[in-house]
Amino acid sequence: MLLQQLVPVLQLSVGPVIMISGVGLVLLSMTNRYGRVIDRAREISALKRHAGGPERAHFQAQLLILVRRARLVRLAIALASLSLLFAAVLIMTLFLIALFTLEAALLLVVLFMGCTACLVASLVVFLLDINISLRAFELEARHEGAEPHPGGVTAA
Numbered sequence: 001m002l003l004q005q006l007v008p009v010l011q012l013s014v015g016p017v018i019m020i021s022g023v024g025l026v027l028l029s030m031t032n033r034y035g036r037v038i039d040r041a042r043e044i045s046a047l048k049r050h051a052g053g054p055e056r057a058h059f060q061a062q063l064l065i066l067v068r069r070a071r072l073v074r075l076a077i078a079l080a081s082l083s084l085l086f087a088a089v090l091i092m093t094l095f096l097i098a099l100f101t102l103e104a105a106l107l108l109v110v111l112f113m114g115c116t117a118c119l120v121a122s123l124v125v126f127l128l129d130i131n132i133s134l135r136a137f138e139l140e141a142r143h144e145g146a147e148p149h150p151g152g153v154t155a156a
Helices: 003-051 053-098 105-143
Strands: none
Touching: 003 053, 003 105, 053 105
């Protein structure tokens, strides 16, 4: 393969490489959030062990929300990771197609769409977690005696 033939392939692979970088940063944010959810669940679990009566029920409700959130964030992480995998396979496929002068446009389209679809699904699931975290915050605010505002934002 001549350099003149390789340059366009390298130019085409820049897009997926940039996507890998961007999704990697989103994935970092998600893993940090996952760690915080797990840490908070451990704290609530310790408090629940020493609580009694209504306090115990309150902590149990919080734990159930945290379990749901952890599952959602884990799913978001899995989808983002799958998006990264699609992008990496897309880059390798671009090089193999150029190296062996194959025609596989449909394969490239499928890989790119898979990458993008997994990223979109990951972000939707991540937004679901954020909405659930607001409900958990409202539960905590009600427990502390503050009444939430009608718009869903709790009073300070």
